[in-house]
Amino acid sequence: GESVGLHLPTLSVQEGDNSIINCAYSNSASDYFIWYKQESGKGPQFIIDIRSNMDKRQGQRVTVLLNKTVKHLSLQIAATQPGDSAVYFCAETEGAQKLVFGQGTRLTINP
């Protein structure tokens, strides 16, 4: 079936550095993508989204890039802080139907 996957299951970065979390998706018909942050024992928290008619979107300290040619999605976090430590999931949907989640990347921040 369709799936959304991540290249790296874990990522360690130095505090203050930029983080880049990658995601590959397989459904070429997906038209809406979302990044979520999940802290231990909590539900996913919306970070940023992007529609398929865009290739870049910026938020506060975060940027999402979408490359539809290679079906790749990335989340960039600028000046990573200790509070950014969490598991990050990408998710995709087609036509506002059910959301399919990727496997997740654990981001750890080194002081």
Added chain:
Amino acid sequence: GAVVSQHPSRVICKSGTSVKIECRSLDFQATTMFWYRQFPKQSLMLMATSNEGSKATYEQGVEKDKFLINHASLTLSTLTVTSAHPEDSSFYICSARGEEQKLFFGSGTQLSVL
């Protein structure tokens, strides 16, 4: 922003009992809610789509008679795990669709079946 409240946050029960989990959209109406299940160190897997006033749509492999879903109002959906067994122990998360089709998630329920 939109808030989804999920209760209880943690429940421990004996094998064979039933457990009800509530999911409420506090400041918006949600005709559609979703129930997910998450095992440790794994991703969220969609269990079912809950539609207000109609039957839920279950994903393949999810037993509808074991995971009862009721969406009786525009702000409340419930998931009842019937005759729970240890293998049902998991983190259950609900979400509700709000404005602009965005999904807002509850804080999750950790179910432990002894």
